[in-house]
Amino acid sequence: MSDLITLNKVNKTFRRGRELVHALDGIDLNIQAGEFVAVAGPSGSGKSTLLNIVGAMDQVTTGKVTIANQDVTALNEKGLTLLRADTIGFVFQQFFLQPTLTARENVLLPTLFTRQKHLESRADELLARVGLAERANHLPDELSGGEMQRVAIARALINQPKILLADEPTGNLDSRNAEAIYGLLDELHEDGLTIIVVTHSEELAMRAERRIHLLDGRISDDKTQGKE
Amino acid sequence: MNLLTLSLKNLQRRKLRTSLSMTGVAIATAALFSLLSFNTGFDRALQEEMANSGIHMMASTEGCPLEAASLALHGGEIPKFLDVRRLLEISDMPGIRTAAGMLIFSLIEEEGKAIFFYGVGDNYRDLKPHWKIRGEWFTGPDSIILGTEAARVEKREVGDKVYFPGIDAEFTVSGIVERTGSEDDGFFFLPLATAQKVFKKQGKLTAVGISLANVEEFEQVKGKIETLPDVYVVTKDQIMQQISSLTGSSKTLMAAVLVVALVVSFLGVINTVLMSVFEMLREFGYMRCIGASPGHIFRIVLFETLLLCLAGGVLGTAFGMAFATVTDQWLHELLPYAPAGRFILFDPVVIAASILFATLAGVIAGIIPGLKAAHASPMEAVRNV
Numbered sequence: 001m002s003d004l005i006t007l008n009k010v011n012k013t014f015r016r017g018r019e020l021v022h023a024l025d026g027i028d029l030n031i032q033a034g035e036f037v038a039v040a041g042p043s044g045s046g047k048s049t050l051l052n053i054v055g056a057m058d059q060v061t062t063g064k065v066t067i068a069n070q071d072v073t074a075l076n077e078k079g080l081t082l083l084r085a086d087t088i089g090f091v092f093q094q095f096f097l098q099p100t101l102t103a104r105e106n107v108l109l110p111t112l113f114t115r116q117k118h119l120e121s122r123a124d125e126l127l128a129r130v131g132l133a134e135r136a137n138h139l140p141d142e143l144s145g146g147e148m149q150r151v152a153i154a155r156a157l158i159n160q161p162k163i164l165l166a167d168e169p170t171g172n173l174d175s176r177n178a179e180a181i182y183g184l185l186d187e188l189h190e191d192g193l194t195i196i197v198v199t200h201s202e203e204l205a206m207r208a209e210r211r212i213h214l215l216d217g218r219i220s221d222d223k224t225q226g227k228e
Numbered sequence: 229m230n231l232l233t234l235s236l237k238n239l240q241r242r243k244l245r246t247s248l249s250m251t252g253v254a255i256a257t258a259a260l261f262s263l264l265s266f267n268t269g270f271d272r273a274l275q276e277e278m279a280n281s282g283i284h285m286m287a288s289t290e291g292c293p294l295e296a297a298s299l300a301l302h303g304g305e306i307p308k309f310l311d312v313r314r315l316l317e318i319s320d321m322p323g324i325r326t327a328a329g330m331l332i333f334s335l336i337e338e339e340g341k342a343i344f345f346y347g348v349g350d351n352y353r354d355l356k357p358h359w360k361i362r363g364e365w366f367t368g369p370d371s372i373i374l375g376t377e378a379a380r381v382e383k384r385e386v387g388d389k390v391y392f393p394g395i396d397a398e399f400t401v402s403g404i405v406e407r408t409g410s411e412d413d414g415f416f417f418l419p420l421a422t423a424q425k426v427f428k429k430q431g432k433l434t435a436v437g438i439s440l441a442n443v444e445e446f447e448q449v450k451g452k453i454e455t456l457p458d459v460y461v462v463t464k465d466q467i468m469q470q471i472s473s474l475t476g477s478s479k480t481l482m483a484a485v486l487v488v489a490l491v492v493s494f495l496g497v498i499n500t501v502l503m504s505v506f507e508m509l510r511e512f513g514y515m516r517c518i519g520a521s522p523g524h525i526f527r528i529v530l531f532e533t534l535l536l537c538l539a540g541g542v543l544g545t546a547f548g549m550a551f552a553t554v555t556d557q558w559l560h561e562l563l564p565y566a567p568a569g570r571f572i573l574f575d576p577v578v579i580a581a582s583i584l585f586a587t588l589a590g591v592i593a594g595i596i597p598g599l600k601a602a603h604a605s606p607m608e609a610v611r612n613v
Contacts, residue, residue, distance in 0.1 A: 057605070057610070082519075084517055092610065100237035112234065113515065
């Protein structure tokens, strides 16, 4: 399989008051298409910074990042916007569902910003896939936390991205709802989607086929693991 | 779904705040609609009233146009009087169609309210061709003609007697002038000779209302009349100008209040939308993650303010129209001189201008919050709160 994401000697520093923080320190990383990668590590180890850079949300201080054969460090604002829109799906701990839009409308939200239109039937398919076909016309406040996160996942997939980035996707969920999300991520991985998950959840990290451990902005461990 | 629907749904998230801001815009727009309507309506009403008066110019003793304007349209007294011979001299001049003498007096009733008596000759009817009289013209020296309002207030009908204790005189109502919509509605008309006798001004006149046979001879006739001793001529245009300047300060005051209302509502809209932008920064950050450009975010916010102000504009204009009668009444009471008839008419141009102004204000008000929101970085989505 080819490399979908490449990080080459990536450094990310920022100032916190007078202190210079090295959030990422010389990261080299290759992620192939179809991989399911869990990024773990203690708080402040650089997990989220890594996700932000892989998601083209943040710029590196030095180094080079390539996503889907595009040099992210060379892209302008428009190029970054298009890359995020077409290539990456985002799932966050906070669901960011629009409270006045139905589940179906929330799933279709990204299509307002992209060239892909008339994806209503795909939205219905995705909602069916995440088990919410019957809840398509419900507003977020009529859904449980687990259901809201499933809507968020369906929304992340509407533009058929190559990569799904998830930042603590089960952080706000109870164990039963978290289990449903794990299962869903497994299914998406089986379908060939590249998934990168930042998590504190040992259970979720164990389900990924590859586990990267960060410590003080460096990769302290990177191993392929079998499923339990 | 499109960006406009998304903006509309965003507004629905904060119903109370949206309603309050929209009400602010509506009040400002209602004020704007009323002022615009008043500005056009007042001039139109004044022109109509002057046209209905049938008078091209007025002759009185030397005085100011203000007094003449007041006399011509509003009723009022001036302490100087013309000799009745001047009326005869003017009547004999070539180019004069009608020259009607008037003796105007006011009487303060017990309640402190002034009532105006117009002593007029028979040819006064020529200056009031639009008058419709229920009953008859003067039938004798003790007859009186009442304006519609005067008859209503005095509760008198044709044939009734009416007694004025202030002058200790009783008259028989020979006719009631049907509603004209002008100040005439409130006047009491007496035969000229009777008025001169009752008010002890035999051979005196307050003014002479003049109608010309040919308006093209206006300057020529005016010049001739002004050669008469102690005669001062005030033209219809001078009277209108005087009335306009009388209302000018009221108009300025109203415009100042309107500007304050507009600025307050404008700032209110900016504040409302800016607050919601701050609250939604993380959501905008997320939208940036899923492909929204700064332009998309800017438009979402701009549409919000646009919808808010458009709705407020439509509501405010409807409100202004619904309360037009009340506003009209208030303006008639407020102004130093108010011609008869309605000021607030439903002029499509004024309606469109009011809504357009509110909408335009919405576009401008949306720029600052829109730019703020458009600068939201995708990183806002992951920023710790």
